[in-house]
Amino acid sequence: MLHIGCHLSTSRGFMGMGRDALSIGANTFQFFTRNPRGGKAKDIDPADLEEFLALARTNGFGKLLAHAPYTLNPCSADAKTRNFALETMQDDLARMERLPGNLYNFHPGSHVGQGVEAGIGMIVEQLNTVLTPELTTTVLLETMAGKGSEVGRTFEEVRRILDGVVLQEKMGVCLDTCHVHDAGYDLVNDLDGVLEQFDRVVGLDRLRAIHLNDSMNPCGAGKDRHARIGHGHLGLEAITRIINHPALRHLPFLLETPNELPGYAEEIALLRGLYRA
Known part of the structure; x- marks a missing residue:
């Protein structure tokens, strides 16, 4: 089964996101844990959450992917920024236990001139602080495009973070x-x-989700500009191979393309038509 969805707004609550997902043919979705630029998270309505969990069970939803705010940078040179990242992640993971067994994704961060080694060390330190044996949420490192001083632009950097946890x-x-x-x-x-390179360096068994996006820029540009499916330099043929690849086809695919709900509905219908069941 193809588990596919897109990024939805938390302003409508979990039940609202669930209904939006079903309205566009999705059976999973991604959401920000709070404002993507930071700030206090909205309180979870227990009744809304329970109603959504029932909806998700009834409709065979796949794993949900929560996304940390973009401002979360555990390897910043600024101690206040690092402390914000720590407190935010701790709060997010506590809240995620209300949705047990799902996924929490974050950008590893930017070392802002301190160097990759220092950045990796700070990321590892934060992860070792926030992770506990009781946690049911799986924390995901997102692969990065390589703009600025981003950490996680290579599979080797991702592996070095994982090795320290x-x-x-x-x-x-x-x-x-x-x-x-x-x-x-x-x-x-x-x-x-x-x-094959990812498997050799990181391990395909570590791969838990795919952000499925086309790119406005050519391979190696280091730009991170998402395009609609089939309208960028990846193209529809490559994306079709990705969703049908034996090593990937079982994973949840989350669209982060420049769209509103009608555009996401079109992309999801297109991809469902290209998926070989």
Whole structure:
């Protein structure tokens, strides 16, 4: 079964997001844990959450993917920014236990001139602080495009973060197709080779979700500009191979393309038609 969805607004609550997902043919979705630029998270309505969980069970929803705010940077040179990242992630993971067994994704961060080694060390330190044996949520490192001083632009950097985490069973990876393409991995002409490299360096068993995005820029541009499915440099043929690849087809696919709900509905219908059941 193809589990596919898109990024939905939390302003309508969980039940509202569930209804929106069903209205566009989705059976999973991604949501921000709070305003993407930071700030206090909205209180969870227990009745709304219970109603949504029943809806999700009835309709066979796949794993949900919560996304940390973009301002979360655990490897910032600024101590206040690092402390914000720590407190935010701790709060987010506590809230995610209201949705047990799902996924929480974050951008590893930018080292802002301190160097990759220092950045990785800070990310590992935060993860070892927030992860606990009781946690049912899997925390995902997102693969990055390589703009500025981003950490996680190579599979090797992702692996070095994972290697430093004590509770490794609580960790996974979210592969963003636009980011990986922009970072220089040739998904168009060598999908098998890229996945073999990922497996050798990180391990395909670590891969828990796919951000399915086309790219406005050519391979290796390091830009991170998402395009609609089939309207970018990845193209529809490559994306069709991605959703049907034996190593990927079982994963949840989340669209982050520049769309409103009608556009997402069109993309989801297109991809469902291209998926080989």
